[in-house]
Amino acid sequence: MDPKRKKDCHDSGESTRVASTFPDEVLERVLALVKSHKDRSSVSLVCKDWYDAERWSRTHVFIGNCYSVSPEIVVRRFPNVRSVTLKGKPRFSDFNLVPPNWGADIRCWLVVFAAKYRCLEELRLKRMTVSDESLEFLALSFPNFKALLLHSCDGFSTDGLAAIATHCKNLTELNIQENDIYDKSGCWLSCFPENFTSLEVLNFAYLNNDVNFEALERLVSRCKSLNVLKVNKNITLEQLQRLLICAPKLTELGTGSFLPELTDRQYSELKRSFSICSNLNVLSGLSEATALYLPALYPACTNLTFLNLSDAALQSEEFAKLLVHCPRLRRLWVLDTVEDKGLEAVGSNCPLLEELRVFPSDPYEEGIVHGVTESGFIAVSYGCRRLHYVLYFCRQMTNAAVETIVQNCPDFTHFRLCIMTPCQPDYRTNEPMDKAFCAVVKTCTKLRRLAVSGLLTDMTFEYIGKYAKNLETLSVAFAGSSDWGMQCVLGGCRKLRKLEIRDCPFGNAALLSGFEKYESMRSLWMSDCKVTMNGCRFLAKEMPRLNVEVMKEDGSDDSQADKVYVYRSVAGPRRDAPPFVLTL
Amino acid sequence: MSIPLEHNYIGLTETSSMERSSDKLSSSTSSTLSSEDGKTSALNLKQTELRLGLPGSESPERNSGPGVSLFGKELEDKNNGYSPSPLKNLVSGAKRGFSDAIDGSDKWVFSLSNGSEADLFSPGGGNGGKPSTQYSCLSATPNMKEAASVPQSPKPLQEKKPQVPAANEQGSAPAAKAQVVGWPPIRSFRKNTMTSNLAKNSDAEGKTGFGCLYVKVSMDGAPYLRKVDLKIYNNYVEISSALEKMFSCFTIGQCSSHGLPGRDGLNESRLKDLLHGSEYVLTYEDKDGDWMLVGDVPWEMFTNSCRRLRIMKGSEAIGLAPRAMEKCKSRS
Numbered sequence: 001m002d003p004k005r006k007k008d009c010h011d012s013g014e015s016t017r018v019a020s021t022f023p024d025e026v027l028e029r030v031l032a033l034v035k036s037h038k039d040r041s042s043v044s045l046v047c048k049d050w051y052d053a054e055r056w057s058r059t060h061v062f063i064g065n066c067y068s069v070s071p072e073i074v075v076r077r078f079p080n081v082r083s084v085t086l087k088g089k090p091r092f093s094d095f096n097l098v099p100p101n102w103g104a105d106i107r108c109w110l111v112v113f114a115a116k117y118r119c120l121e122e123l124r125l126k127r128m129t130v131s132d133e134s135l136e137f138l139a140l141s142f143p144n145f146k147a148l149l150l151h152s153c154d155g156f157s158t159d160g161l162a163a164i165a166t167h168c169k170n171l172t173e174l175n176i177q178e179n180d181i182y183d184k185s186g187c188w189l190s191c192f193p194e195n196f197t198s199l200e201v202l203n204f205a206y207l208n209n210d211v212n213f214e215a216l217e218r219l220v221s222r223c224k225s226l227n228v229l230k231v232n233k234n235i236t237l238e239q240l241q242r243l244l245i246c247a248p249k250l251t252e253l254g255t256g257s258f259l260p261e262l263t264d265r266q267y268s269e270l271k272r273s274f275s276i277c278s279n280l281n282v283l284s285g286l287s288e289a290t291a292l293y294l295p296a297l298y299p300a301c302t303n304l305t306f307l308n309l310s311d312a313a314l315q316s317e318e319f320a321k322l323l324v325h326c327p328r329l330r331r332l333w334v335l336d337t338v339e340d341k342g343l344e345a346v347g348s349n350c351p352l353l354e355e356l357r358v359f360p361s362d363p364y365e366e367g368i369v370h371g372v373t374e375s376g377f378i379a380v381s382y383g384c385r386r387l388h389y390v391l392y393f394c395r396q397m398t399n400a401a402v403e404t405i406v407q408n409c410p411d412f413t414h415f416r417l418c419i420m421t422p423c424q425p426d427y428r429t430n431e432p433m434d435k436a437f438c439a440v441v442k443t444c445t446k447l448r449r450l451a452v453s454g455l456l457t458d459m460t461f462e463y464i465g466k467y468a469k470n471l472e473t474l475s476v477a478f479a480g481s482s483d484w485g486m487q488c489v490l491g492g493c494r495k496l497r498k499l500e501i502r503d504c505p506f507g508n509a510a511l512l513s514g515f516e517k518y519e520s521m522r523s524l525w526m527s528d529c530k531v532t533m534n535g536c537r538f539l540a541k542e543m544p545r546l547n548v549e550v551m552k553e554d555g556s557d558d559s560q561a562d563k564v565y566v567y568r569s570v571a572g573p574r575r576d577a578p579p580f581v582l583t584l
Numbered sequence: 585m586s587i588p589l590e591h592n593y594i595g596l597t598e599t600s601s602m603e604r605s606s607d608k609l610s611s612s613t614s615s616t617l618s619s620e621d622g623k624t625s626a627l628n629l630k631q632t633e634l635r636l637g638l639p640g641s642e643s644p645e646r647n648s649g650p651g652v653s654l655f656g657k658e659l660e661d662k663n664n665g666y667s668p669s670p671l672k673n674l675v676s677g678a679k680r681g682f683s684d685a686i687d688g689s690d691k692w693v694f695s696l697s698n699g700s701e702a703d704l705f706s707p708g709g710g711n712g713g714k715p716s717t718q719y720s721c722l723s724a725t726p727n728m729k730e731a732a733s734v735p736q737s738p739k740p741l742q743e744k745k746p747q748v749p750a751a752n753e754q755g756s757a758p759a760a761k762a763q764v765v766g767w768p769p770i771r772s773f774r775k776n777t778m779t780s781n782l783a784k785n786s787d788a789e790g791k792t793g794f795g796c797l798y799v800k801v802s803m804d805g806a807p808y809l810r811k812v813d814l815k816i817y818n819n820y821v822e823i824s825s826a827l828e829k830m831f832s833c834f835t836i837g838q839c840s841s842h843g844l845p846g847r848d849g850l851n852e853s854r855l856k857d858l859l860h861g862s863e864y865v866l867t868y869e870d871k872d873g874d875w876m877l878v879g880d881v882p883w884e885m886f887t888n889s890c891r892r893l894r895i896m897k898g899s900e901a902i903g904l905a906p907r908a909m910e911k912c913k914s915r916s
Contacts, residue, residue: 095766152771178773206773264882292888310774363768393768420768477767502766 027053037062056080063087064522066104066128067547070571071112083122083147084113090525090565092500093127094152097527097563099551101578105129105155107137108576114141122147122173129153135160139167147173147201157182158207165191172225173201186211186234192219199223203230205254205285210234221246227279230254233287237262237270244273253277253300255285258293258312267296275299284308291318298325306331310359313337320345331355336371336393343376347383355389356380363393363420374401381408388446389414396427397454402436412444416451422478422503425455432456438463441471451475461485465492473498483510490514500525508535511564515539518546523567531561533584539566540584547573548584797887803831803864803895814887820879824866831895863898 031054034040044054060083063069075081088104090097106128113120120142130153138145145168150156158181164174165188189204189211199219204211213235220226226247231240235256244250262270270293277300286294289312301307304326309319310333319334319342329350334342336358346353358376362369374397381387387409397419406412417436425432433454441447441464448470452460456479464471465488472495480486486506489496490513498521507530518524533550540548551563573583797814810830817823866878870889878886878893 092766094771095769096772097766178771180772261885261888264885292884359774360768360770363770393770418768422764422767475769477769503764 022049024049024053024056028057032057032059035060059083060085060122065567065569066109067571067574068522068567068569071109073570075112075116079116081117082119083124084109084117084120085124085126086128087126088128088153090500090523091127091498092502092525092527097502099580100154101129102581103129103574103576103578105131105134105576107131107134110134110137110141118142119144121145124149124151125153126151127153129155130160131155132157132160132163136163136167139163144170146170146198147175149173149175149177150179151175151177152179154180158184158186158188158209162188162191165189166193169193169196170198171196172198173228174199175201175203176207177203178206181207183208185209189219190215194218194222197222197224200225201228202226203228203254205230205232207232208234213239217242217246226250228252228282230284231256233257233285237293238266241266241270241273244277248276249279250277251279252282253280253284254308255283255287257287258285258289259287262293267293271296271299278303280304282306282308284311286312288312289314289318291315291321294318294322297322301325302328304329308333309338310335310357313361314342315339316341316345320349323349326350327352329353331389333357333359335359335361337361338372339370340372340376340379343372344379347379347381350384352386353380353384354386356384356387357389357391358393359391360393360420369395371395374398377401378404381405385409386411388412391416391418391451393418393420395420396424397433397436398426398428399431399433399435399439400426400428402433403439406439406443410443411446412440413446414449415440415444415447416449416475417453418451419454422453423455424453432459434459434463438467441467445470447471449473452479453477455479457481458485458488461488465489468493470495472496474500476501476504478503480504480506483507483513486510487513490517497522499523501527501529503528505530507531508538511535512539515543515546518543518566519568521568523565525563525565526561527563529564531564532559533561534559536561536564537584545569549574549577550582550584551580552582799868799890799892801827801830801893801895804897804900806831806895812893814890819883820886824878827866827893827895864895865898866893867896868893 027049031040031043031050034043034054037060040054040058044051055077056079058078059081061074061078061081062085063074064087066086066088086106086109089102092098093102104127106125114137121144123138123145124147130150135156138148140163148164148168148171156179161174161176164171186207186209192199192215196219200223202219211232211234216231216235217239220229220243227250229243229247229250230252231243231254233256235243237256237258240256244253274297280300281303283297283300283304283306286297286309294314301322302325305328307326307329308331313335314322314337316338319338323329323345327349330352332346332350332353332355334357338345343358346356358372360371362371372392372394374394377390377392377394377397378401381404385408388411390412391414394417397417402417406415419433426436433452434457436454437450437452437456437460440450445467447468450464450468450471450473452475458481461480462485464474468474469492471493474489474493474496476499483506486501486504487510489499490510496517502525504526506526510529511526511531512535514524536548536550540546545568547565547567547569549565550561551565552560553562556562574581577583798811799814800809801812802809812823812826812830814823817826867875868878868886868890869892870876871891875894881889
């Protein structure tokens with residue numbers, strides 16, 4: 001459905017250039033092969049012809065901040081979009097720093113899309129507010145709709161999912177990932193019509209209610225192209241085994257609970273089912289897995305590249321035994337119940353590892369806490385030289401350890417270290433953790449994302465500003481000594497796009513030192529720092545193309561700007577801001 | 585290095601809490617600190633050091649001005665050689681002891697170098713303040729190396745403390761009990777899965793203790809019970825021979841002339857009671873509370889469900905193992 005458009009007249013000055021004599025249709029066909037949205041942005045800046053060709057040929061649009069642009073502007077520029085990815089709330093909303101009803105409602109987008117993008121096929125949303133009515137509207141408005149991904153969204157219930165299942169006849173992907181969903185019942189699954197066969201991806205791992213197992217089994221049997229299946233905890237091992245028989249071609253599997261007892265015969269059948277699943281690349285779930293039944297998985301692990309054990313509180317022994325069977329692992333997510341010993345096993349068994357995430361099993365220390373220390377991290381760095389993405393929650397760290405780690409693995413692109421006690425120094429030397437992060441930014445020249453923690457002075461930020469030339473995202477909490485720190489970052493990190501700060505002693509001077517920079521960034525978040533309302537007002541006045549939003553907390557000083565969210569926008573100030581969001 | 589004046593997330597600044605702590609320190613450790621401890625300047629941390637020497641001993645000179653160390657000599661020996669920002673320990677100490685500090689109680693907020701003071705003076709232990717301090721002072725010796733050995737007595741005051749930190753662990757104690765919103769940065773859905781995992785694990789640990797699986801073993805006629813770790817055995821043969829060895833003393837005593845208990849290739853263990861002519865049968869109580877014969881189910885399933893073992897006299901085991909009984913009888 002290509003709406004007619006006018007051909008641009010070529011100026012005489014342009015007619016000598018090759019680009020202007022290149023037929024637009026051919027250019028569009030070529031540009032259609034350019035997938036990355038960054039590349040496409042670059043393409044659109046070459047000249048007007050290329051801008052036009054690019055906009056007509058773009059089928060997927062990625063909007064990192066839903067308030068940076070309006071739906072009308074998007075549909076006007078890109079008429080042929082089939083797939084939209086939208087991100088809404090600031091990332092710190094994941095940690096309850098953003099009050100509810102903040103905004104980022106998908107509704108106004110859907111209304112515009114329904115008018116202009118009749119052929120919309122895919123919608124991927126992160127941190128947006130989605131109501132059941134919106135989901136129903138979506139299901140009814142787009143006859144060709146295929147893929148829905150809802151990640152960290154809120155505002156809907158399983159009724160909305162039922163609407164999707166009922167009306168989307170061509171659905172290939174239903175991915176309900178980590179949302180704040182009102183989980184009424186599991187009936188939504190039974191809403192898929194009996195003649196519905198197109199599903200390829202089904203993820204309901206984070207829903208809590210029972211679904212009708214027979215309906216699920218029938219669904220899985222008739223959807224011959226199903227290659228991703230992630231079920232929730234209520235699916236038993238026995239049921240899982242029946243599902244595996246129906247879907248041996250799975251490449252990604254999320255199991256249900258691994259706890260219920262099996263007879264010998266059931267256990268060997270389970271093991272056999274897993275051995276048929278030779279195509280598995282991704283495995284997750286395994287909640288309540290114990291040493292007893294994990295061996296059933298071994299046959300399925302040979303081709304695993306991503307193992308997500310963040311729901312399974314494994315101990316080091318059974319974890320180590322499992323790892324022996326996963327030599328091709330590239331991504332690993334675990335809980336810190338595996339402890340340093342488990343991480344040593346990672347170092348020994350997973351030489352191809354590129355990404356490691358270690359989550360805390362007991363972040364608030366309600367039980368006897370062990371967790372991981374710097375030695376586990378060091379052990380991994382010795383064994384897994386290709387490591388480039390790490391998210392590590394620990395309770396103690398030393399500068400020397402981090403220096404060793406980055407020596408071993410200089411290719412880090414994402415380094416997120418969370419020492420869980422705020423402002424904690426190097427526990428051996430009692431020094432700040434400055435040296436650690438200095439080593440990271442100096443050694444890891446490809447670093448794009450950094451999250452710092454522990455006791456840090458301005459020195460860390462001086463180094464970040466000086467060396468982290470590829471840094472795009474920086475997360476800071478309880479760190480720094482003065483405005484100077486933040487000024488260094490804003491002044492030095494050329495490619496910075498997202499800066500999120502909480503509980504740091506950065507004030508107006510710091511905020512305002514970057515005022516020109518914010519237009520080249522996606523957003524800035526500062527909460528519980530030393531910024532005042534006047535500082536924010538000044539910024540808003542100087543930079544009219546930025547939205548400067550302040551959220552005040554109850555009972556705080558009038559002059560303090562408790563939570564500041566600054567972002568560039570071509571859509572002007574928000575029109576849907578709730579009362580607690582002040583746009584300056 | 586400049587002194588970091590962090591924005592203390594609790595709202596306290598370092599200097600105020602530090603002064604508070606240095607006040608308290610100087611007032612209470614009169615037995616060990618030298619008399620110049622009147623000064624409480626923020627930077628002169630020598631005065632805030634708690635030196636645990638014998639009463640009346642001279643406090644050794646500190647060589648690094650800003651160093652905060654409470655076991656002066658020991659730390660010098662350890663050759664830390666640090667020049668930390670002076671407020672480090674006390675800052676973290678202040679933060680950790682914050683619930684104590686703002687309670688307005690007269691408790692101490694002093695940092696041991698292992699940073700476990702939050703436990704020594706946890707809010708609940710109102711009487712745990714000074715008395716413990718006195719105890720620490722008196723029990724300390726100049727040779728005391730490890731910080732960890734100090735809080736032995738106040739340990740009972742610990743509420744939710746992780747393992748006692750090793751000597752070198754400084755600043756590893758948990759944060760003040762007041763939780764900071766959104767910290768650590770974990771998504772809420774993950775928190776929910778973790779708490780349920782934790783609950784299950786602590787239940788499980790209570791029963792099985794991951795890594796070892798001790799169950800009581802009783803033998804009819806024996807005066808006391810034993811405990812065995814099921815995890816160290818791999819099959820029934822191993823456990824039955826181990827049990828035989830363990831309980832042989834009782835049977836030997838009873839059948840002195842005949843010596844060794846019998847053994848056979850079956851997977852039940854039997855101890856011959858030669859005097860009485862009946863043999864023993866190994867049984868276990870499973871998760872549901874039923875008494876079962878050992879040997880029917882796969883080994884792993886057995887270890888998973890076994891709660892205790894009982895070596896029963898064959899004559900009592902009629903209902904359980906008639907076959908075994910017949911075998912025994914046919915041999916004796």
